[in-house]
Amino acid sequence: MSAASFRIEVPELVLARARRGDARALETIYRAFERPAYTLALRIVGDPESAREVMHDAMLRLIERIAQFRGEAPFWGWLRQIVVNEALMHLRRMRGIALDGLDEGDEPAGEGPTPSLFADGARVERALMALPPLTRSVLWLYHVEEYTHQEIAEMTGKSVSFSKSQVARGGSRLRRLLDTHEEASPCLAATL
Amino acid sequence: MPGRDPLDDRPADTALAAALRALPERAPEPDLWPALSRALELRCGRRHVWRYLLPAAAAAALVVALLWPTPAMHEGVSPAAPSASTGIGPASTFPAGSSAATELAQLRQRSRTLERWIAAVTAHAPQDGRDLMAAVEVEDLIGLVDVQLGVARTDADALPLWRQRVALLEDLAAIRGNAFAFAEDGDRAEAMPATFHLVN
Numbered sequence: 001m002s003a004a005s006f007r008i009e010v011p012e013l014v015l016a017r018a019r020r021g022d023a024r025a026l027e028t029i030y031r032a033f034e035r036p037a038y039t040l041a042l043r044i045v046g047d048p049e050s051a052r053e054v055m056h057d058a059m060l061r062l063i064e065r066i067a068q069f070r071g072e073a074p075f076w077g078w079l080r081q082i083v084v085n086e087a088l089m090h091l092r093r094m095r096g097i098a099l100d101g102l103d104e105g106d107e108p109a110g111e112g113p114t115p116s117l118f119a120d121g122a123r124v125e126r127a128l129m130a131l132p133p134l135t136r137s138v139l140w141l142y143h144v145e146e147y148t149h150q151e152i153a154e155m156t157g158k159s160v161s162f163s164k165s166q167v168a169r170g171g172s173r174l175r176r177l178l179d180t181h182e183e184a185s186p187c188l189a190a191t192l
Numbered sequence: 193m194p195g196r197d198p199l200d201d202r203p204a205d206t207a208l209a210a211a212l213r214a215l216p217e218r219a220p221e222p223d224l225w226p227a228l229s230r231a232l233e234l235r236c237g238r239r240h241v242w243r244y245l246l247p248a249a250a251a252a253a254l255v256v257a258l259l260w261p262t263p264a265m266h267e268g269v270s271p272a273a274p275s276a277s278t279g280i281g282p283a284s285t286f287p288a289g290s291s292a293a294t295e296l297a298q299l300r301q302r303s304r305t306l307e308r309w310i311a312a313v314t315a316h317a318p319q320d321g322r323d324l325m326a327a328v329e330v331e332d333l334i335g336l337v338d339v340q341l342g343v344a345r346t347d348a349d350a351l352p353l354w355r356q357r358v359a360l361l362e363d364l365a366a367i368r369g370n371a372f373a374f375a376e377d378g379d380r381a382e383a384m385p386a387t388f389h390l391v392n
Contacts, residue, residue, distance in 0.1 A: 005217060023232060030225055035217040042218050052220050059228050118211035125215055143209035171208050 006036040043140040044087035058086040117178040127177035138166035299354040306361040313368045330364045
């Protein structure tokens with residue numbers, strides 16, 4: 001799983017049919033992006049049911065707007081942005097419940113080198129999901145989807161320094177979770 | 193990634209990023225497409241109704257306006273002549289000059305005219321699957337009416353059947369006319385199988 005998995009080139013013919021509302025073309029696009037889009041939504045919102053809602057809404061948004069897609073940028077990037085926006089909107093709707101990041105005093109910026117623990121995918125996934133949603137989202141958008149801090153700041157409505165701090169502190173927290181099996185507890189300092 | 197500062201990523205971050213990227217992809221379970229498809233039908237249905245109904249209605253109106261038989265237009269046609277193309281229906285038993293006899297003659301003439309128009313349009317316009325299915329359905333109904341016309345003993349029996357036949361032909365003309373109206377679209381042909389590949 002990486003940003004590359006989203007980089008799927010859709011034939012222009014399929015896009016042309018999808019613009020006209022052709023259900024088979026839309027399903028073809030959906031099937032092509034089903035996994036990377038759902039995985040991205042799942043990493044941001046944190047639970048399968050919410051991720052399904054995000055996927056559903058994102059695909060409907062895609063259908064509504066596909067006629068406006070002019071092809072100046074890659075289609076996959078355009079679709080990925082829709083998914084990210086829908087997922088972040090979902091988090092905003094959950095404000096006060098699930099929208100906390102790690103604040104200044106929450107996490108020491110330690111290195112915590114645990115390369116062997118990184119090899120255990122299930123453990124990494126559990127630790128990731130134990131992070132506060134906003135921290136997890138920023139971490140994922142930066143490390144996996146390869147957005148810049150500037151782009152993340154714009155998407156989340158936060159500052160560049162906020163994005164940087166969430167990446168640093170989120171990484172530290174994740175490593176500590178891997179080391180100690182500690183469960184993360186959301187703090188209330190930063191909200192989307 | 194353009195715009196990213198390489199100094200942002202320390203070695204520990206590189207290992208973390210690699211670990212996150214190595215996590216497996218997930219898929220929604222159960223399959224999300226059926227629900228999306230239903231939502232798509234609901235949303236696109238309204239749009240498509242107007243997209244297809246308006247040209248169809250226009251085509252039907254055109255047919256009605258141009259082809260409705262008038263005495264002046266069809267002076268040479270015997271009012272009691274059976275349908276030339278189908279050869280169905282009884283000889284007229286209505287008194288000559290009665291309104292029923294006139295209507296029956298007009299319906300037969302209209303039926304012939306519509307059949308010629310449909311044949312001409314069908315030869316020049318491609319049909320998509322949806323239109324083709326609708327056309328076949330209407331043609332089946334016309335076939336049923338023809339069977340009934342074949343056993344009709346009197347004009348009084350035949351008159352409602354001819355009305356029904358003409359109405360069905362008008363429906364068929366609208367469907368064929370719809371395809372004809374979109375024949376210039378150029379994109380109605382089935383697309384090639386979609387092929388996707390990852391961009392490196």
